[in-house]
């Protein structure tokens with residue numbers, strides 16, 4: 280298994296007290312290094328604008344980059360969502376977070392190797408022409424489009440177990456039958472989308488979770504409303520938006536998953552990939568804001584991914 284990351288991803292600074300901080304990635308990487316998991320670390324390359332434009336218009340990305348300040352931090356959205364921020368080191372962090380997924384797609388198809396993209400900023404809130412929710416480029420969406428264009432993969436499923444709804448991923452694929460999007464998320468919660476009657480062209484599967492939900496109830500809902508429809512869809516590749524903020528310790532949400540639950544979630548996804556997708560999965564880091572929960576959950580997740588063999 281490959282872990283894509285890069286030093287540039289540690290350099291994006293969102294200001295003191297911001298939950299999306301470099302310590303998240305430090306905690307993940309040190310936890311992987313001190314585990315007995317056999318992984319290869321690879322540097323995430325910079326994504327090229329041409330590939331990004333499979334999802335986002337070039338002018339939109341250029342506009343974001345033109346707002347990058349020489350010093351200090353500026354927001355790209357107005358109140359009350361003024362927490363999607365750019366600092367002077369943002370450009371390469373954004374491009375490498377996307378580049379990780381492109382490179383992982385190449386490894387998956389050419390070498391049958393699976394990867395986890397340990398990158399920041401995350402991507403699932405980024406819409407076609409709107410950065411929000413700490414996200415600028417929708418890393419997983421670019422990877423999906425790249426797999427379709429470069430390798431003629433027809434049907435791709437994106438499974439998103441971050442506690443927040445991936446409004447960006449849903450918006451990008453809302454009318455696209457070739458991509459199924461299944462998401463479990465606390466509802467109501469930021470970003471406010473993801474109601475169960477948002478079904479796209481029959482390709483969107485939203486599972487809403489009530490605040491205070493326990494593991495047992497989570498798995499019932501996740502199985503019925505996300506895994507079963509994805510299983511029926513028979514994807515050729517499964518991409519995972521892996522957020523760990525449904526953990527009971529997470530400060531941004533109110534779902535009560537335990538660290539070990541992330542093994543079971545991942546294993547269940549991989550089991551579907553084994554049936555329909557030759558075990559082909561790529562996982563992308565999205566949210567997760569409690570460092571202890573992250574360092575434990577990531578090992579569970581990677582052990583689950585490993586079960587693809």
Ligand SMILES: [Zn+2]
Pocket residue numbers: 441442443522524565566567
């Ligand atoms: Zn989240």
